Amino acid sequence: MAGPWVWVLGLAALVLIPVGLVWGLLIAPEDYQQGDAFRIIYVHVPTAILAQSCYAIVGSAGFVYLVWRMKLADVVLQEALVIGASLTALALLTGAIWGRPMWGTWWEWDARTTSMLVLLFLYIGLYALREAIPRADSRARASALLALVGVINLPIIQYSVEWWRTLHQPSTFSLTEAPKMPAEMYLPLLVAVLGFYALMGAVILARVRVEVLRRERGTRWVAELAEARS
Amino acid sequence: MSGVDALLARLNDWLCSVGEPACMGGYGSYVWISIGVTVVVLIVNAWLPWRAHRALMTQIANDLNDQRRDAARAEQQPAQTSSTSADATPRSVS
Numbered sequence: 001m002a003g004p005w006v007w008v009l010g011l012a013a014l015v016l017i018p019v020g021l022v023w024g025l026l027i028a029p030e031d032y033q034q035g036d037a038f039r040i041i042y043v044h045v046p047t048a049i050l051a052q053s054c055y056a057i058v059g060s061a062g063f064v065y066l067v068w069r070m071k072l073a074d075v076v077l078q079e080a081l082v083i084g085a086s087l088t089a090l091a092l093l094t095g096a097i098w099g100r101p102m103w104g105t106w107w108e109w110d111a112r113t114t115s116m117l118v119l120l121f122l123y124i125g126l127y128a129l130r131e132a133i134p135r136a137d138s139r140a141r142a143s144a145l146l147a148l149v150g151v152i153n154l155p156i157i158q159y160s161v162e163w164w165r166t167l168h169q170p171s172t173f174s175l176t177e178a179p180k181m182p183a184e185m186y187l188p189l190l191v192a193v194l195g196f197y198a199l200m201g202a203v204i205l206a207r208v209r210v211e212v213l214r215r216e217r218g219t220r221w222v223a224e225l226a227e228a229r230s
Numbered sequence: 231m232s233g234v235d236a237l238l239a240r241l242n243d244w245l246c247s248v249g250e251p252a253c254m255g256g257y258g259s260y261v262w263i264s265i266g267v268t269v270v271v272l273i274v275n276a277w278l279p280w281r282a283h284r285a286l287m288t289q290i291a292n293d294l295n296d297q298r299r300d301a302a303r304a305e306q307q308p309a310q311t312s313s314t315s316a317d318a319t320p321r322s323v324s
Contacts, residue, residue, distance in 0.1 A: 010276070017272070021265065025251075025265070026251055030255060035255045035256075035257060036254035036256075036257050036258075036261060037254070037255075037261065039254065039257075039261050040260065040261055040264045042265075043264050043265055043268040083275060086271055086275060090267065090271055093264075093267060094264040094267070094268065097260050097263060097264045098264070100235075100238075100260065101257055196272075199272060199275075202276070203275050203276055203279060206276075206279035206280065206283065207278075207282075209279075209283065210279050210282045210286060213283070213286055213287075213290070222290060223290070226287055226290040226294060227291070227294060229287050229291065230287075230291040
């Protein structure tokens with residue numbers, strides 16, 4: 001069932017990400033204040049948005065597991081947190097690289113960067129918690145609970161640039177306001193973000209598929225599937 | 231200037247000697263390192279489940295083949311055992 005979606009989303013990502021990056025890096029005009037350094041936005045913003053979206057998936061999966069005890073939700077939580085952790089680390093790294101020429105420092109204990117660091121610690125904590133508990137149902141329940149508690153960090157990240165005076169610039173994307181950037185800068189960013197979403201969808205589905213097969217490997221349907229493949 | 235900054239400055243100089251798209255107005259090292267690291271992480275993220283899926287399916291198919299071979303051997307063995315004992319009985323009598 002997941003197979004065709006993995007391919008569709010993977011192909012969409014394969015088209016959208018290169019188009020967004022080439023458009024943003026080579027065609028979009030340079031920023032009047034930051035010059036060409038602003039082009040880091042074409043990887044920094046998608047990874048930062050996706051890192052938060054991944055945590056929204058982790059939190060939702062935790063909620064579904066706690067309420068309905070759905071085993072698939074536990075699998076989704078387990079797989080999405082690995083992707084989320086890598087995207088959060090990327091967002092922090094690209095932010096630091098961007099900060100060096102713009103702020104004159106690799107790191108600033110700014111509200112946005114600090115809340116993103118907390119997000120990374122949440123991902124790492126969830127992973128460590130899952131590794132530490134051997135019993136499957138206790139592991140699933142504990143990690144679902146922690147995932148749900150960590151959701152509180154998402155609005156903090158989102159509104160940190162409004163609630164506190166920070167070095168970090170305001171949010172690039174807003175659901176309620178028109179973009180502040182000109183279209184020739186904004187559109188490639190939108191394409192890149194869509195591409196990153198497609199890739200994240202494909203990767204999470206592919207990872208969930210592998211984990212479900214691993215957990216169900218003794219069953220008849222998995223044997224039939226493997227037979228059909230070979 | 232720290233060692234990392236000096237390294238980035240040297241990389242910038244080299245990128246600017248290559249051409250304008252690589253130079254990025256003097257920020258080439260920052261921009262291209264960000265892009266490079268991101269692309270590598272994305273590729274690794276996409277490749278890992280693909281490799282795991284292939285390995286798992288191969289393993290399951292191999293296990294199935296082993297099970298089938300064991301079952302066939304188990305079916306053959308009682309038949310062989312009974313034929314051996316049937317052969318042996320007359321010999322011992324003679």
